[in-house]
Amino acid sequence: MDNFICRFSCFHFKALLGNFCLWLLFLFVFITPSNAQVQVGGDYSLVYSKDGVIGSIEFNGITILSESKKENVAGQVSMNVWILPGENKIKIKGIRKRKKDESAPYLSAILYLAQKEQLASDGQKIAGFEWDGNLSPAEQEIIFTPTEVPPCELWKVAEKIQLTEEDKETIQKLIVDLHNALQRKDEKKIFELMEFKTKEYARAYYDSPEEDIKNFKMTIRENIFKMIEGKLDKIDFKKLQYQLISDQKVVAVTSQSGYSPITNKAKGFSIPLYFSKVNGKWIISR
Numbered sequence: 594m595d596n597f598i599c600r601f602s603c604f605h606f607k608a609l610l611g612n613f614c615l616w617l618l619f620l621f622v623f624i625t626p627s628n629a630q631v632q633v634g635g636d637y638s639l640v641y642s643k644d645g646v647i648g649s650i651e652f653n654g655i656t657i658l659s660e661s662k663k664e665n666v667a668g669q670v671s672m673n674v675w676i677l678p679g680e681n682k683i684k685i686k687g688i689r690k691r692k693k694d695e696s697a698p699y700l701s702a703i704l705y706l707a708q709k710e711q712l713a714s715d716g717q718k719i720a721g722f723e724w725d726g727n728l729s730p731a732e733q734e735i736i737f738t739p740t741e742v743p744p745c746e747l748w749k750v751a752e753k754i755q756l757t758e759e760d761k762e763t764i765q766k767l768i769v770d771l772h773n774a775l776q777r778k779d780e781k782k783i784f785e786l787m788e789f790k791t792k793e794y795a796r797a798y799y800d801s802p803e804e805d806i807k808n809f810k811m812t813i814r815e816n817i818f819k820m821i822e823g824k825l826d827k828i829d830f831k832k833l834q835y836q837l838i839s840d841q842k843v844v845a846v847t848s849q850s851g852y853s854p855i856t857n858k859a860k861g862f863s864i865p866l867y868f869s870k871v872n873g874k875w876i877i878s879r
Contacts, residue, residue, distance in 0.1 A: 634799045635706045637676050637743070638713035639683075642667040645691050645698035648724065651684040653677060654838030657702070659851060660688065669713055672704070673743040673797040674879055677840055683735040687724040700724040704737075743797040747878050751842040751869040756835055763875045764846060764868050765830055768854050771864075771877070775855070776823050783813055789876050821857045828854045843878060844868045 641650055643658055644665045650657040653675055658666065683702060690698045701723040707716030720737040742748075754760070767786065774782035784791075787809065795805035833854060836845045846854060846866045853863045867879035 635708050635716070636713070636798070637672040637704060637706055637719070637739075638669050638716070639672050639702055639704050640669045640713055641702040643700050645695035646700050646724070647688040647691055648700040649686045649688075650700075650702050651682075652704075653681055653840070654836065655845065656851070660686070661851075671798075674745060674794060675839065676739055676742045676745075678742050678748055680736050680738055683720060683722070683737075684733075685722055685724065685735070686730075686732045688730050690727070698725070698727060706739075743799075745793055745797050747793060747869060747871075748840075748842065750871045751878065752871065752873075753841045754837055754844060754870055756837060756844060760844075760870075760875070761833075761835060764835070764844065765833070767868065767875060767877060768828065768846065768866065771866075772825055772828060772855050775817070775821065776825055778818050778823065780810065780813060784810065786877055789871075790878060793878065817862070820860055821862055822860075824857060825862075826856045826858055838867075842869055 639650075639652060639657060641657060644667075647660055648658070649660045652672060655675060657670060683704065685700065685702060687700050701721070703721030704719040705713040705716040706719055707713045719739065720735050722733065722735060724731065770782065771786050773779075774786065784806075788806075791805055791809045792802045794800075795802040829848070832849045834847050834849060836847070837843070838845050844867065846868065848854060853865050855866065856863045865879075866877065868875055869878035870876075871878075
């Protein structure tokens with residue numbers, strides 16, 4: 594994950610062409626939310642780095658960096674599809690230096706809003722923090738309210754989730770359907786399962802849904818099918834973990850080690866999976 598720049602899903606297909614695997618995270622210096630108006634068409638990016646410390650970063654419940662990630666990392670994640678109307682939360686935890694003799698340990702995360710063709714770091718600073726690993730352990734939650742959010746439909750239509758065993762079984766069936774469709778090269782079924790997600794990413798990034806659908810189908814046919822060659826790793830459903838995120842409107846599903854259930858590790862292929870309930874029906878939403 595070192596030094597990557599991508600949207601937080603390996604199924605936003607403009608980013609996917611060059612990047613198939615995503616899995617992806619005392620003194621605090623706060624950058625408080627600004628009252629400046631957001632220009633339509635911007636890109637929210639969380640820029641983070643961790644060096645010589647054990648710590649974690651979450652964004653609206655989504656794990657950006659986990660405590661188990663012991664290596665030094667630096668990266669940037671585009672967050673448009675995860676920006677909520679109203680309050681958003683960045684939760685950070687600084688635990689300790691990785692080694693006693695670490696010379697300059699630190700953990701940092703800053704959310705920027707940049708316009709088209711603008712580097713994230715040149716954009717408007719929305720919220721952020723830095724932690725000096727030489728100081729006491731600490732945990733902090735930064736809350737900010739954006740003046741404008743990307744035009745996603747999900748937050749308007751998704752139900753608050755009270756996850757039941759029956760819900761988990763339905764989600765597992767969707768995972769199996771996508772897993773099988775990818776192995777069978779069933780383009781029609783894949784698109785049926787991914788249609789909402791594909792259109793959402795287009796809306797969130799101010800793109801044409803029709804163009805993104807076209808790119809979606811081309812990427813499936815010309816890249817993913819060729820890459821996985823009809824072979825995906827077996828899913829161990831007993832070890833799946835379910836995490837409610839994004840104001841309890843999304844369920845993230847991973848293995849115990851934090852990987853997607855749909856992978857071909859030999860090829861470096863993985864699809865992050867997020868599910869929501871809309872009008873009583875479970876869908877792949879992110």
